[in-house]
Ligand SMILES: Nc1nc2c(ncn2[C@@H]2O[C@H](COP(=O)(O)OP(=O)(O)OP(=O)(O)O)[C@@H](O)[C@H]2O)c(=O)[nH]1
């Protein structure tokens with residue numbers, strides 16, 4: 001059930017942790033749609049989920065990169081699953097573990113049989129699009145996913161970085177047909193929250 005509050009957009013009434021998968025399991029699959037959250041380690045995937053759901057620690061976040069290792073399913077309003085994926089691209093992670101997590105992410109997108117209604121692709125708005133982000137975007141592009149780019153941590157941008165960084169991000173992403181929206185976001189200040197929820201629940 002989605003209750004639309006005219007002023008604040010869709011309202012999250014219930015949010016619960018359902019299950020953590022490690023890939024190769026049976027995927028959680030029912031008639032409800034799934035929204036996947038993907039991005040480099042530490043960009044704030046878990047924090048963005050908490051902000052969207054208005055819950056402090058539904059998804060576990062940490063200042064140490066590499067926090068989320070399983071594919072965690074959260075049920076929102078008994079209607080849609082938010083799927084918190086492990087991060088990729090953390091240089092200090094032992095290569096064996098990094099490889100396992102990368103395979104886990106690709107398993108979700110390419111082998112699990114799920115076609116998420118939206119993929120929320122999260123970047124750090126100070127850092128922008130990296131080489132490894134582009135590799136991941138290629139996979140999403142080839143499989144025709146419906147991607148929303150969320151440029152998180154915008155509260156950390158200085159005035160001068162603001163315009164410059166947005167322009168650079170838009171320019172770097174201009175050739176990806178799978179990208180439907182680019183939204184400046186802050187899990188800290190909740191900037192962009194209504195905009196993202198409106199797209200996910202439309
Ligand atoms: N200032 C600021 N800090 C943020 C924001 N979003 C996340 N953080 C911080 O960034 C760190 C990483 O956040 P997580 O949500 O754990 O990041 P993640 O992408 O889930 O990380 P992994 O699970 O390791 O891939 C934490 O210390 C958060 O408090 C934001 O919008 N603004």
Ligand SMILES: [Mg+2]
Pocket residue numbers: 045046047060061067068084085087
């Ligand atoms: Mg996480």
